[in-house]
Amino acid sequence: MKFNKTLILIPLLIIMVVSLSGCITNDLFKQGETFESNGITFQYPDTWQVVNSIAEGSIGAVASSENPEISAVVQQVPSEYGSDIQEACSKNNVNLVKSPNYVNIQEAKTTVNGRTVLIHRYLVNEADGRQKEHVATWMKMDDGKMYVILFSTPLESYEAQRSSYDLIVGTFSLKNGTSNNGNSIFSELNNRINMFFSK
Template sequence: MKKSLIIILFIVMAMVSVAGCTSQSKEENKRFTGDNITFEYPADWVIANSQANDTIVAVADPKSVNPRTGYAQTVVVIQKRRLEGDFYQVYNENYATLFNNSSYQRVSEGNITIGSYQALESTYLVTEGDVKKKQMAIWIQRGEEVYVILCSALASEFDKEKANFDIVINSFNFIG
């Protein structure tokens, strides 16, 4: 049961709907602060609704909304879950299961630093029907909790969106 919940938490990137579209100057980033985290995101992005388990917040590019589905295709979802077991073991088991599914293909994996925290990064391709997405998941352990910053875009757009994802990643911080 634990393994199923963790897999659902971290590998299921539920569709994200865009809500509250507003316009602001492109020079200023917006800031999210809540649930003991803070980060910046692009000024022309919006807070979005996410159906992914354990989501703290999702931000999305409203220009990426698929008119057929109504869901944004360029999103960053921040998730938090209580750590049940060893951080590295949970991470490794999650991706061992994920990559056994032929819809997922590993691109890269490594260690990175987010603020003063050591983190794990996994980038992979996901095929959902006729849609191919590229996702980058950054796992951060803080005490007995795991935070995941999940960046997702169409595979053909991911590299173009990297600078926007970096705004979130490079400004991500814990408060409290």
């Protein structure tokens, strides 16, 4: 009897997986709005808006509609910074440490969507006495170029805005490249199917 149930379940699961593969897209799981320009794409909170950035190498920028001091700017790292994210971040830090208003918090390598990134968190003491927290996420993409996503927020808003940072960095990809987000959905579905049959 158990063998017959398995024979019935296998075709049903195959049909379900094939059906879902045609139906599940990143749009189905989309959160917020999508930025697509200058060869990059990422999602950002729907309470944010696209803004212009005058930062050198800037290829995309978004900011909170409620507080423009909360923002994320994507920059293409100049080739003179080298070809390695650690080297590029170190060269950038040379200028940061010269400022008496700079306070280093943390620098660490981690993985986002299977890609090694370098995260540098630091504070800047503003002239009016307030502190602003910055998170610079350095990464090298499949086009061989390096990018940095600079997330900035008043210090007191950082914890409340972490999900915005996670959304932007977690969905960042090259526009013509493939995003890992859809693949992770299928991987999870495949893992669950394998767990079901291994019991």
